[in-house]
Amino acid sequence: MGKKKEDPEILALKMELAAELGLLEKIEQGGWGALSSAESGKIGGLLARRLRKG
Template structure:
């Protein structure tokens, strides 16, 4: 299986929902891992925490 090339991410030019994902990943200390290896490198527990925090923020706004 060929390794997929990761596109560089422009953290300043993201949709609000995407931006929230990256902000939460940063808060959880996972941003470096995501930027280096992609979202697929996260465990289900890590992605669940991010999803839970996104849902929590949506309920608050």
């Protein structure tokens, strides 16, 4: 089973949030797997909050 394709709008928002948190360089160098669970959770929480706002 392959990876699920991510919505480009969601990916753009995740990248924007990562930049706001100062994590963009870390992601660019090591991919999303380079983040700690706390860092990923912070991005996920902010993403959920923004998506709920609409």
